[in-house]
Amino acid sequence: MSDFLAGTVLLFTDPLGIAVFVGGLVGGLLFGAIPGLSLLTLAAVLLPFTVWLSPEHAIMLYGVIYVSGVYGGAITAILFNIPGSVENAPTAFDGYPMTRNGQAGKAIGYAVTCSAIGGTISAILMMMATAPIADFALSTFGPIEVFAVIFFGLTVVAGVGTGSLAKGWLSLLFGLFLGTVGQDPVGATPRFTFGSLYLSGGISFVPLILGFFAVAEVFVQGQRVASGTHTASKVAVAYPTLSEFWALKIAVARSAIIGWFSGLLPGVGATLAAFISYNEAVRWSKTPEKFGKGEPEGVVAAETANNAATGAAMIPLLALGLPGGALTAIMIGVFNMHEMEIGPLIMIEAHDLVWVLFAAIFWASLAILILGVVETKGIVHLLRIPFPIIAPCILIFATIGTYALRASIVDVYVMFAAGIIGFVMRKTDYSIPAVVMGVILGQIGENVFSQAMVMADYNVIGLFDTWVSGAFITGGLLSIVFLVRRRVLEFRRT
Amino acid sequence: MKINKIKSYAPFIGWMLFGFIGLVISHDYMGPLPTFKLGAAFWPQVILLGIILVSGIQLFLLSFFQYRSDRHDVGSVEDVETQSDDFLDKTVSIRRYTKASAIFILPLVYVYGMHKIGFFIVTPIFLPLYMFVMGVRSIRRLIFVAVGVCALLLFLFVYLAFTPLPQGAGYFHSLNGEFLALFQ
Numbered sequence: 117m118s119d120f121l122a123g124t125v126l127l128f129t130d131p132l133g134i135a136v137f138v139g140g141l142v143g144g145l146l147f148g149a150i151p152g153l154s155l156l157t158l159a160a161v162l163l164p165f166t167v168w169l170s171p172e173h174a175i176m177l178y179g180v181i182y183v184s185g186v187y188g189g190a191i192t193a194i195l196f197n198i199p200g201s202v203e204n205a206p207t208a209f210d211g212y213p214m215t216r217n218g219q220a221g222k223a224i225g226y227a228v229t230c231s232a233i234g235g236t237i238s239a240i241l242m243m244m245a246t247a248p249i250a251d252f253a254l255s256t257f258g259p260i261e262v263f264a265v266i267f268f269g270l271t272v273v274a275g276v277g278t279g280s281l282a283k284g285w286l287s288l289l290f291g292l293f294l295g296t297v298g299q300d301p302v303g304a305t306p307r308f309t310f311g312s313l314y315l316s317g318g319i320s321f322v323p324l325i326l327g328f329f330a331v332a333e334v335f336v337q338g339q340r341v342a343s344g345t346h347t348a349s350k351v352a353v354a355y356p357t358l359s360e361f362w363a364l365k366i367a368v369a370r371s372a373i374i375g376w377f378s379g380l381l382p383g384v385g386a387t388l389a390a391f392i393s394y395n396e397a398v399r400w401s402k403t404p405e406k407f408g409k410g411e412p413e414g415v416v417a418a419e420t421a422n423n424a425a426t427g428a429a430m431i432p433l434l435a436l437g438l439p440g441g442a443l444t445a446i447m448i449g450v451f452n453m454h455e456m457e458i459g460p461l462i463m464i465e466a467h468d469l470v471w472v473l474f475a476a477i478f479w480a481s482l483a484i485l486i487l488g489v490v491e492t493k494g495i496v497h498l499l500r501i502p503f504p505i506i507a508p509c510i511l512i513f514a515t516i517g518t519y520a521l522r523a524s525i526v527d528v529y530v531m532f533a534a535g536i537i538g539f540v541m542r543k544t545d546y547s548i549p550a551v552v553m554g555v556i557l558g559q560i561g562e563n564v565f566s567q568a569m570v571m572a573d574y575n576v577i578g579l580f581d582t583w584v585s586g587a588f589i590t591g592g593l594l595s596i597v598f599l600v601r602r603r604v605l606e607f608r609r610t
Numbered sequence: 611m612k613i614n615k616i617k618s619y620a621p622f623i624g625w626m627l628f629g630f631i632g633l634v635i636s637h638d639y640m641g642p643l644p645t646f647k648l649g650a651a652f653w654p655q656v657i658l659l660g661i662i663l664v665s666g667i668q669l670f671l672l673s674f675f676q677y678r679s680d681r682h683d684v685g686s687v688e689d690v691e692t693q694s695d696d697f698l699d700k701t702v703s704i705r706r707y708t709k710a711s712a713i714f715i716l717p718l719v720y721v722y723g724m725h726k727i728g729f730f731i732v733t734p735i736f737l738p739l740y741m742f743v744m745g746v747r748s749i750r751r752l753i754f755v756a757v758g759v760c761a762l763l764l765f766l767f768v769y770l771a772f773t774p775l776p777q778g779a780g781y782f783h784s785l786n787g788e789f790l791a792l793f794q
Contacts, residue, residue: 282668286625289661293632296654303643305650308635331717338713341744342706504744505755508737511717512759515724516767516775523774525725532721536714544621562653566646574647607675 120243123471124479127176136173137476140180141483145491147181148188148200155185155201159446163453171454172469176476178447182426183480185443186386187231187488190419194223196510198330202321202556203386203422206394208329209549210407210414217410225355226412227419228488230368234420235481237372238379238427243474257381259567260579264588266388266561269395271592273553274599280545281603287547291554292561294319301563314526323527324555326514327534328548334507335539346503355489356412367397367413368420375421379428386425388560391553393421399595408549427477434462434470618672622665629662712743728778728786734760768793 127133147158158181166174189200194211207227214223257265270292274284297308298318309315340346361368371393378389397417398407407414433444451458456466463470518531538548572578580586636651636658643649716739723732737759738752746752767773768790777786 282622282664285664286661289657289664292657293654293661296657300639300643300650300653302646303650305639305643307639307650307654308632334717335714338744339710342710342713344706502746504741504746505751507744508740509759511720511740512733512737512763515721516763516773519776520767520773525721525776528721528724528776532718535717558657565653566648569648570646 119467119471120475120478123468123473123475126172126468126472127475127479132169133173133176133472136169136177137180137480140177141184141480141487144181144184145188145484145487148185149191155181155188156443156446158185159443163446163449166450167453171451171456171466172472174450174454175447175469175473178443178450179430179473179477180480182429182443183235183423183477184484184487186422186426187227187235187419187484190227190231190415191224193329194227194415195220196330196506197333198510198514199325202325203390203425204418205325205329205552205556206390206418206549207415207422209394209418210409210411212329212333213408213410214412214415219410219412222356222360222412223415224488224491226361226364226415228485228491229356229361230371230416230420231423232481232485232488233368234372234375234423235426235484236478238376238424239474239478239481241376242427242430242477256582256584257377258571259564260571261582261584261588262381263561263564263568264579264585264592265392266557266564268588268592268595269392270553270557270561271595271599273395273550273557274547281599283544283546284550287541287550288554291551292558293554294324294551295555295558296562300566302566314524318559319530319555320521320527321556321559322521323518323531324534325552326518327531328538328552330510330514331532331535332538332542332548334510335535336542337503338507339539341503360412364413364416367400367416370396370400371417371420372424375424376428378421379425380431386422386429387556389425390418390422391557393417395553408547423481427481430473430477434458434473619669622668622672625665626662626669629658629665632658632661709743716740716743724776724778726779726782728782729775730786730789731778731782733763764793 127137143158144155148155159178162177162181166177169177186201186203189204190207190211191200193199193204193208194215197208197212199205199208211223211227214220270288274281274288295318297315299306299316306316337346374393374396375386375389378392379386381388394414394417397413398404401407401411401413403411429444433447448458456462456469514531515528518527519525521527538551541548541551568579572581579589633655636654639649640651641649716736720732720736720740723736734756738756741752741755746755767775775790777783777790
């Protein structure tokens with residue numbers, strides 16, 4: 117506690133520290149919210165300038181950007197179906213339908229509050245037990261366990277966003293298939309590339325997500341404009357009430373735990389956290405058919421988890437020097453620029469720096485709540501802009517966001533192709549969330565599956581070796597049986 | 611009746627074909643890898659077999675039980691929207707059909723134009739044109755929004771964030787490059 121207070125004092129008694137904190141908070145929020153300007157863009161742009169800052173301020177700046185940027189991406193996901201980054205994609209599954217249902221204020225309210233709760237819980241846990249938790253997570257969760265978690269997650273995806281089990285499964289399998297295009301993760305063998313240099317690098321998440329969500333949405337709404345049936349989203353600033361939040365307490369707690377543990381795993385972090393948490397919200401819900409159509413619990417699950425992952429990601433970074441994702445990898449660059457080595461000794465050698473970072477992450481999570489409440493009242497008014505004006509802007513922003521990724525025009529073509537496929541799939545009741553989850557979880561899944569099979573000596577029974585993997589795989593199999601049984605019963609009734 | 615039957619069977623036959631074609635293609639890289647016995651084709655083949663299995667079961671159900679694949683919960687948002695905006699309806703006028711087509715085609719022309727002519731030349735043309743197709747008729751509004759958005763894009767992406775943007779080919783590449791240098 118005294119360390120935390122000391123970190124807070126160090127943070128807020130220095131005018132430059134306050135300026136860096138506020139700048140990081142606002143910058144992360146803005147860059148996270150605008151497609152094409154991800155928090156990674158901001159982190160990369162700022163990297164050379166951190167030389168001029170003290171190590172404490174430089175590292176703290178990146179911690180704050182991480183926290184506020186992850187939340188910022190939820191705003192455009194909710195208002196315009198454009199996730200600011202991959203980890204905000206599940207937020208759009210229910211956030212955007214809520215906006216279409218005239219509940220934009222509530223959706224943003226849930227996102228703000230749950231981001232703050234997720235981030236704060238994560239920060240507290242991070243301060244309490246960095247080293248022992250890092251040890252536990254890294255010794256318990258190897259490739260077999262991560263694959264089991266992903267398998268468990270995938271088994272429920274098929275039921276999201278469509279009423280047809282077959283179409284849900286086909287959507288998921290199509291997504292998994294798209295994830296296999298490019299080189300295989302073990303031997304770099306090109307698959308389904310047809311000799312194309314572009315395809316051999318694999319299809320990137322970003323063009324697919326922007327295509328399936330943003331471009332498809334413009335086409336769907338544009339088609340309604342053409343047929344004279346378009347209705348604008350209602351502008352509603354009503355914030356969720358305390359009782360509405362209280363009703364979702366279990367979902368918040370579950371998502372915070374999922375987000376926290378996912379954040380600890382190097383290489384997966386907030387993205388896996390948001391997707392798995394969303395899947396679990398569907399699995400635990402008494403009304404899973406409401407997900408994908410504007411269910412607040414979907415927003416709560418995704419936003420709590422992806423923010424809970426931010427603090428957790430600092431643990432392997434600081435304790436073991438393992439980055440959980442791109443931003444934490446950039447943070448290693450900041451440490452290097454200041455000639456500091458991260459690892460177990462950093463808690464002793466750079467005690468002040470670590471506690472300033474912890475305090476900054478904690479206060480940034482709380483600041484999101486205040487900033488978000490103020491912002492919600494204003495930002496939903498963006499919906500007042502008529503769709504014919506906002507539509508080309510969405511396409512341009514999506515194009516910039518996609519092109520900026522690796523300066524490839526083919527990515528932009530892929531985005532528009534995904535938009536057209538997404539449009540057709542939506543019109544024929546296939547599930548876009550299932551496709552997107554298939555691509556993302558499939559790419560991570562194949563990588564850990566190949567490692568897991570080698571570790572299990574190519575024996576499927578080996579996947580049940582530890583209690584964690586056994587429980588998740590059994591749970592996944594039971595989940596499939598349960599889904600099929602439910603549909604058979606429904607079929608018999610009708 | 612027959613058309614309806616074909617309509618319900620066709621997508622799943624399509625999926626099956628997709629699965630089979632994928633399996634055939636994946637044969638090219640079958641065989642174990644030095645560090646992974648199952649080989650590069652294993653994972654995609656499991657997925658493609660899954661596609662064949664699911665579409666096969668669905669075709670079986672359609673044939674023997676007349677199971678409706680498109681059953682979903684009544685009253686959902688998608689339901690209401692799908693019912694209300696069937697733009698392929700025969701009553702849709704040619705004008706509306708043209709407008710709907712333009713909404714799809716213009717963005718594709720925009721990307722192609724961006725590829726060949728460059729972002730800085732195509733975007734100020736695309737922006738008002740797409741708004742016009744969408745139904746904005748006020749000239750003042752078209753100009754105001756186009757200029758405002760382009761200025762914002764330049765400030766955010768070129769001046770502030772140094773974001774790479776397509777510069778076109780040939781003469782246009784250097785033209786866009788000069789324009790870019792002006793702002794950076």
